[in-house]
Amino acid sequence: MFERFTKQARAVVISARIHARALHSERIEPVHLFLGALENADEPLSSALAEAGFTLHNALEDVRSRDAQALRSIGIDLREVIDTVETAVGFGAVDRPDDSHLPFARSAKEVLKLSLKEAVEQRDREISVEHVLLGLVRGADPWFTELVQRHCTLGELRSTVLLVRTP
Template sequence: MFERFTKSARAVVVGAQGHARALHSHRIEPVHLFLGALDHADEHLKKALGAAGFTVDGVLADVRSQDERALKSLGIDLDTIVSTIDSTLGAGALEGAQTSLPHHLPFAASAKEVLKLSLKEAVERRDREIGIEHVLLGLVRCAEPMFTELVQQHCSLQELRSMVSLVRTS
């Protein structure tokens, strides 16, 4: 399937791995594919997504906020943990800490599904190649819960789908 990906769509996948590593994830999730798509979108698509509130920095902030809310719902306060570690081990003790991530990060089942749906989107549109827009449409079609929650902070999945489709046809 990857042979049908355009150069920019392949860059999305590579970028997703980079974002997964930066966010200390042990696998590539749909949100990482979204971040990769935001990194590599052409100017028209980037402008449309940015107008809707989807920028790399904004989505990263949303992801971190989402993670903090999830931890708090479990009764975990990250600030308290960092403060305790700093007082026990010294200020900034966590700054140089490295987590051991595998060299190659696997795709989560939901991210694999997004890539399959990207192919389906391209086939339905009779496109020979899978581009960034197909990956974005695959993300929308997959509607993975964390990605959906992230998108719905700015618009509906259908609005995102329309936005991507409009930019693609103009």
């Protein structure tokens, strides 16, 4: 299936892996695919997403604040943990890349399958960034849905992507 991905859609998957690693995730989740899509969207999609409230910077802020809130809810201050680790083992130790393989979560695999389904239904030969976004909306992963709903509904996001595709 990966051979049907455009260059930009392949970059989405690569960026998702990088974002997952940077966010210290154990696997690539749909939200990481979303970050990758935001990072690799060309014009006019990039501008349409920004108008809807989705930029890579804003989405990363939303993801980080969600993670920090979850930790605070169980009494853990993420900044304090990072400072403690960096004091003990050196500055930047928390951010070191790990060369081990990051697997795709089942929900992320499903998004990629749904991306293919979107391309087939639209009679497109290749899977583009737009198809990945439509697969994300169709997959409706709870964390991704929460992130989107800070700015609009899943239906509105889908409409934004489809409007960009219309010549």
